[in-house]
Amino acid sequence: MSNSKIPKVGNRTTLAPSISSFLKHNPSLHLGGANAFTDERRHHTEVFGIHSLPKEKVHPIHEVEFTAIRGPHGTIPVRVLYPKSGEEKRKKGEAAALVYFHGGGYTVGSVDEFENGLRQLAEESAVQIYAVDYRLAPEFAHPVQLDEYDAIISWLDSSGGKSRGISPSLICGGGDSAGGNMTAALCLRRQDHKLPPLAAQILLYPEARLPFDTPAASENNSGLYLECNGIFSFADHYLPRGIPPAHRYISPGMQEIKDLKGQPKSVVCTAGFDPLRDVGVEYARKLEEAGNVVIWRHFDRLTHGWLQMGAWSDEAENAIKELAGEVKKVVYG
Template sequence: MTPSSADEPHPDVQAFLELYESLDAPEFSEITPEEARRNFEELRVTDEPDIELASVEDHTIDGPHGDLAVRSYDPGTEGDDRPLLLYFHGGGWVIGSIDTHDGVCRKLADDTGYPVVSVDYGLAPEHPFPEGLQDCYAALEWAAEQADELHADPEKIVVGGDSAGGGLAAGLSLLVRDQGGPEIAHQLLIYPSVGDAAATEAYEANKEGYFLTESDMEWFRGHYFETEIDMGNVYAFPLFANDLSDLPPATIITAGFDPLRDVGANYADRLADAGVSVEYHNYDDMIHGFFSMISDPIDLDPAHEAHDAAVANMDATLE
């Protein structure tokens, strides 16, 4: 894949970037993870959801590091053989929650007609690699075991996520292939963190001025990885794996003005070369995070188009 960026960001994205800059928010490196989480919650969490569903329920399950919160979304469609989407939120493994990504999960449930389960995996630095991934594996086991209760087909489980969550979904797919576990039918990887972005052209071109910055990424990695060896682990960055064969079909979405654009594209290439079915979509005038920009104050048509493409790809694989 040879993705590119447009001559300039979409006008609505440019307006968002100017607004975000005007807020004069502190750099992540200037604040604690706890402060960063509060700031992100204030930016992303709304009191009233835009999409009402038949059922939204919070659950507490047994995780490998204690209680693990998950939230299930049921759109109210009929049938007990529906696919199920297990979703891992973004936020650099350090920030984000099921609350910050509530709107995305509601839209995915509404658009697909699938039940969605969102996972509040443990965040770094309290839970460094591989603890978040282990939480995701536990959530996959729970989703498969509870498929009947969720009126879903345990053989049609999709794992998906954005940014760090996309990397977790990709790492989980590789882990299940290698070590066993519930079957995964599809991967939805939205500008996934699956490799060393610093070695790419997109990183150099987009590491400043487009929402996700070089210093942000260094701060995230510094909290998530305890050692340099961990950064080379294939389950942290699946792009490092020698063999990517026999993985689930994948949908990969990237953005033109995103420092993670090229690692997503490179992963799509590696999967395709290994014989894995891949649908790749690059939105050349978008930035990192655009998939969540689906309601006021920033509601982007290309974000809705990306949701439509993801739904179409999943439906085609799972039909």
């Protein structure tokens, strides 16, 4: 018998009207569409970039720091979002840090396109967010990105975190979509390498494995922003030759339950109108069955990418607010 209250697959109800309207107004905005990924990179920056948003839609934040560290594969740019709500903790050296790896199929995206949603998340959770412009595939394949993730964590665990008021016991990792995949993979890899575990992992509509056999992959195949069949080309960009797709650090969601024991506390969010919905639900369930603490939140009216859609959708903003509440609870208790 399963000891998990999380279902095997998710559901969808009615697409939120604000999301429906956003998709109608941006008919050529796809992730994993038929166009070249270079076109998608440009188009995403044009639509979601914080510089493109109307001023009144930009979330206030106490302070933004642009910095960088030397990583194992070159310089890694990092954008630090300091929330006003976290200033007391920062002064006392008791602040939490969330290292954030954005989505985009390992191939598309930059921190500019995620900053607005992450500002809201930072202010409402009192957690400092370290949003990383990691190297993208296909120019750079696995494990370059995981190496960069580890480099940022090491930096925060030492001089970088100390000077910014971070408690070493409150360093978390998070990401959406492909960033959720890399976060889950990094937690497994750190466990295998006997490195200190993260305080928590925050997985937003994660690509826990390839969705070739799920109801969501059929129901939400096309026309809902993330094109399901495009996920396979993204995986091809990320996956070096010679590493099987079922590998622990490529498809955390394909691992057996016994091999997922001892993971950090997890917040897993899924969306009803997302082709990745069911692989995210499945991973949350497996983590819980393995005895881990899991908070699962399902948004049955939203689509993939809602973290970026707050400027156009109150429903998306409300989901970010709910996420922030869970992050605050998991991190600060």
